[in-house]
Amino acid sequence: MAEAHTPALLLQGAVYLGAAVLAVPLSKRLGLGSVLGYLIAGILIGPWGLGLIAETETVLHFSEFGVVMMLFLIGLEIELDKLLELRMPIFGMGGLQVLLTIGLVVALGLFLHLDWRLALVAGMGVAMSSTAIAMQVLAEQGVLAQPSGRSAFAVLLFQDLAVIPLMILLLVIAPGTETASGFHMDWFAITKAIALVVVLIVGGKYLLRPILRYIANTGLREIFIAFALFLIIGVSILMTSVGLSMGLGAFIAGVLLADSEYRQELELDIEPFKGLLLGLFFIAVGMSVNLPLIMQQPWLVLGLGLGFVMLKLVLLFGLARAFGHKSQDALLFALTLSQVGEFAFVIFNAAADARIFTDNTASLLNSVVAISMLTTPLFMLAHGVYLRKRLNRKSSSHDAFEEQRAVIVAGFGRVGQVVTRLLSSVGQPPTVIDFDPNQIDLMRQFGHKAYYGDITRPDVLRAAGIAKAKLLILAIDNAEDALETARYVRKHYPQVTILARARNRSYAFEYMDLEVDFVRETFAGALQLGEKVLTELGYSRFHAYRTAWRFRQHDEKLMWASHPIRNDMQQVVVNSLRMRNDLTRILTEEQQGDDKRERINQGWEQVGRTEADRS
Numbered sequence: 001m002a003e004a005h006t007p008a009l010l011l012q013g014a015v016y017l018g019a020a021v022l023a024v025p026l027s028k029r030l031g032l033g034s035v036l037g038y039l040i041a042g043i044l045i046g047p048w049g050l051g052l053i054a055e056t057e058t059v060l061h062f063s064e065f066g067v068v069m070m071l072f073l074i075g076l077e078i079e080l081d082k083l084l085e086l087r088m089p090i091f092g093m094g095g096l097q098v099l100l101t102i103g104l105v106v107a108l109g110l111f112l113h114l115d116w117r118l119a120l121v122a123g124m125g126v127a128m129s130s131t132a133i134a135m136q137v138l139a140e141q142g143v144l145a146q147p148s149g150r151s152a153f154a155v156l157l158f159q160d161l162a163v164i165p166l167m168i169l170l171l172v173i174a175p176g177t178e179t180a181s182g183f184h185m186d187w188f189a190i191t192k193a194i195a196l197v198v199v200l201i202v203g204g205k206y207l208l209r210p211i212l213r214y215i216a217n218t219g220l221r222e223i224f225i226a227f228a229l230f231l232i233i234g235v236s237i238l239m240t241s242v243g244l245s246m247g248l249g250a251f252i253a254g255v256l257l258a259d260s261e262y263r264q265e266l267e268l269d270i271e272p273f274k275g276l277l278l279g280l281f282f283i284a285v286g287m288s289v290n291l292p293l294i295m296q297q298p299w300l301v302l303g304l305g306l307g308f309v310m311l312k313l314v315l316l317f318g319l320a321r322a323f324g325h326k327s328q329d330a331l332l333f334a335l336t337l338s339q340v341g342e343f344a345f346v347i348f349n350a351a352a353d354a355r356i357f358t359d360n361t362a363s364l365l366n367s368v369v370a371i372s373m374l375t376t377p378l379f380m381l382a383h384g385v386y387l388r389k390r391l392n393r394k395s396s397s398h399d400a401f402e403e404q405r406a407v408i409v410a411g412f413g414r415v416g417q418v419v420t421r422l423l424s425s426v427g428q429p430p431t432v433i434d435f436d437p438n439q440i441d442l443m444r445q446f447g448h449k450a451y452y453g454d455i456t457r458p459d460v461l462r463a464a465g466i467a468k469a470k471l472l473i474l475a476i477d478n479a480e481d482a483l484e485t486a487r488y489v490r491k492h493y494p495q496v497t498i499l500a501r502a503r504n505r506s507y508a509f510e511y512m513d514l515e516v517d518f519v520r521e522t523f524a525g526a527l528q529l530g531e532k533v534l535t536e537l538g539y540s541r542f543h544a545y546r547t548a549w550r551f552r553q554h555d556e557k558l559m560w561a562s563h564p565i566r567n568d569m570q571q572v573v574v575n576s577l578r579m580r581n582d583l584t585r586i587l588t589e590e591q592q593g594d595d596k597r598e599r600i601n602q603g604w605e606q607v608g609r610t611e612a613d614r615s
Contacts, residue, residue, distance in 0.1 A: 018278050019045045035136050036278050036377035042286020049291070059284040064246065064278025065236070067132045067342070069270050071160075071247040072232050074135070076263050086154045093151055093323055094158020099335075102316055105308075117173050118361070121351040124166050125365065126308045129337040131247060132281055133376050137336055141480065142559065146436060146477075148329040151320065152336045160248040163343065170347065174354035193242045200235065201250065204256035212262045219310075221567065225269045234574020259277050268506065276531070285342070289370040291585030292428070293363060301364065305371030313338045335379045340372040342467035387452050405431045408469050410455040410485065412439045415501050415521060419473055420448060430473070431464050440468035456481050466493050474500040477509050486516050505559060509566050527552055547587060554583045569597045 019041035027037025045052040053059065102123035111118025138149045168190065176582060208231075212226060213226050232250050239249035257263055294301045313334050320330035345366055352362035407423060407430035409416050416432065420443075423430050432450040434440055443450040453460040466472065472489055474482040479502075486498050502508040502518040511518040527548050534544035558579045565571040 005032065012053060015045055016280060016283060020283065024179050024279070034279075035133055035282055036374070036381075038282030039374055039377070042283035043289050043291070044286075044288070045283070046287030048286075048289065053287060059280065059287065064281060064342070065233070066274055066279070066281045068231060068236050068250045069171040069274035070132065070135055070278060070430045072250035072254040073267060073270060073274060074269055075251040075256075076258050084158075086150065089151050089154035089323070090158050090161075094155040094162075095320055097155050097316065098127045098159060098162050098321075101312060103358065104311060104315065108311075112511070115357075117356045120173065121170070121347060121356055122365065124169070125369070126312070126340050127162075127346045128159050128341035128343040128347070129156060129312075130339050130340065130341035130373055130376075131374060132278055133339060134336045137380055139378060139480070144478070146324055146329070148320070148333040148336070151323070151329075152323065152333050153170075155337060157251070159341070159343070160251070163244060163248065166347065167350070170350055170354060170356070174356055180226055193244055194243070196238060196242050197252070200238070200252055204253055208253075208257060209262075212257075216262065216573075217570065228266050229273070251586075273435075274543050281342075285373055286372060288345075288366065289374075290363060290367045293367050294371070297364070301367050301371060304368045306375070308340055309338045309372050309375050310367065312340075332383070335376070335383055338372075339377065340369045342369075342611045344369045384454075405429065405465065406468075406470045407431070407473065408433065408461075408464050408466065408471070409473045410434075410482070411474070412443050412450060413475065413477055416473070416475035419475060424448065426489060431469075433460065433464060435476070455485050456488075458492075460483075461489070466496060469493075469496055472496050472498045474498065476501075479503040483507060486511065486514055490514050490516065505562075505566075508559060509563055512560075512563050523552075523555075550587060551583070554579065554586075 005052030020038060024034050024037035025039035027034065027040065043049050047054050102120070105126050106119045107118070109122060110116065110206050134152055135144075138144045138152060144150075144153070192603060209470040212224075212227070215224050222350055235249040236246035237252050240245050257266065260358075290422075316334035316337055317330050320333045321327070325333060337466045348365045348369075351357060351470065352359050358440070407428060407434045409420055409430040412420065412432050413436075416434070420430055422434055429449070432443065433453045433455050434450060435452070435454055436444075440450045440452050451464070453464070455461065455474075466489065473486075474486060476482050482500060486500055490499055498514075500511050500516055500517045500518040501521045502511055503521060508518055508520060530551070531544045531548040534547055535541060539547065558576065560577060561579070565575065
């Protein structure tokens with residue numbers, strides 16, 4: 001009988017998945033976050049740990065597609081108008097951050113009598129932050145939509161844009177590129193890069209939608225997923241072929257599809273791949289930590305790693321304050337971006353290839369980058385402990401809740417504020433939990449009691465009294481965290497009634513699966529606005545109200561009808577068109593009116609005039 005061989009790829013896959021399954025839940029349970037769990041898993045299984053995986057660089061390059069997919073999904077959430085609103089933080093904060101960081105590192109290098117080329121390349125690498133770590137941390141903190149989150153995203157976006165001039169600068173300063181008249185500039189490479197970005201924008205605007213519509217009409221979900229992956233990988237290959245960042249291309253593609261009808265479907269299809277590849281990316285970074293090199297020169301590697309991080313912390317904090325951020329927002333912004341990013345690996349290896357410095361110097365700098373990445377989860381952990389102490393006045397969140405109430409409100413943003421004020425006005429003040437220290441401070445200024453805490457943590461829920469609560473209101477901005485909390489509470493505390501704020505139909509469907517009642521966050525406001533529009537167009541108040549009410553009935557019916565078939569885009573489209581025609585017919589018939597409706601109209605107008613007279 002022939003001996004059976006297990007393919008190496010399967011073995012490696014099993015090692016990655018096993019390490020992640022063991023390390024990440026443990027790290028999350030200890031409050032260290034998922035990123036640190038992945039990094040530790042990578043160190044353990046890497047060539048310098050147990051030696052289970054040896055091909056670190058190959059895995060790192062492959063897993064970078066996780067970062068690319070993340071930027072594509074971020075692009076899907078940002079329409080072009082919103083992107084234009086961010087131009088000041090992108091070019092102001094982002095530009096200053098990159099230039100000042102490079103300048104400070106170069107000045108420090110020259111002060112230490114280093115070669116100017118080495119100092120400049122080190123500055124270029126240190127100026128970069130890790131998009132993967134920063135965005136993951138911001139998502140876990142639930143602050144992506146807050147000032148610190150928006151500014152951090154803007155600076156990361158500028159860093160991606162800065163890839164073009166930085167890579168050209170590498171070619172310019174490489175030994176042997178000087179000419180008699182000065183430095184050599186590769187104008188052909190610059191022209192190719194700009195031309196590709198223009199082609200991508202124009203092609204994306206006019207070609208992508210017809211292609212997506214054609215594929216969606218086939219009704220084959222797997223082909224739709226295949227095209228989504230092909231789109232991201234294809235754009236990434238094109239961008240790298242002209243020396244640009246893969247993530248920048250994916251982000252542009254996402255923005256071009258942000259207002260399309262296929263956005264939701266693309267998000268659902270890409271999300272699972274993004275999560276797995278991002279985890280793999282963090283594991284690969286952990287594997288690249290060169291433990292023998294660190295052991296040989298521990299003070300040099302650790303000193304450089306921590307020194308660069310502290311330099312960036314001070315610079316980023318000052319920059320955020322200069323741009324008007326509050327101290328808390330500025331601190332979170334600086335902590336999030338304080339590490340040296342993955343693009344530094346590319347810069348240092350390219351510099352070694354161009355003989356700007358040796359391979360040993362590149363290995364040393366790469367280890368410094370990996371060390372700096374390890375600091376961010378630890379800083380965020382310390383930041384959380386500091387905030388709990390400051391805001392809850394006690395060292396442990398378990399003891400911080402002074403009393404347990406029947407209603408728990410998670411999130412004190414736009415939705416949570418209204419719900420809390422309403423409950424307080426009827427003598428039912430809730431227990432309010434939020435992860436934003438500014439919101440907690442604001443709430444306390446108005447005499448409300450609020451507690452700092454991560455609602456996704458079971459110990460926080462227990463301390464808040466979830467076991468005895470009647471209602472849990474999920475009003476936090478982070479839709480994924482809200483969904484995760486709903487799943488946990490539904491499983492472990494089924495007696496608690498959950499009311500959730502659903503961001504869109506996708507999340508509404510998820511809550512339907514859990515049998516959790518929900519409210520679509522912008523739907524009621526949009527209906528009220530539509531009702532006022534109809535009144536301005538000449539509809540009577542009753543007719544406008546009734547039309548909006550009919551529309552609401554129809555939309556809710558459509559959503560429930562779409563729930564079982566939501567993964568079949570073709571059926572969803574057919575069903576939507578049929579029900580839209582039904583609604584048009586019903587509203588047209590109602591516009592004809594009758595005597596009874598006319599009397600009701602007159603009654604509504606009379607009530608309106610009476611209320612106006614009283615006011």
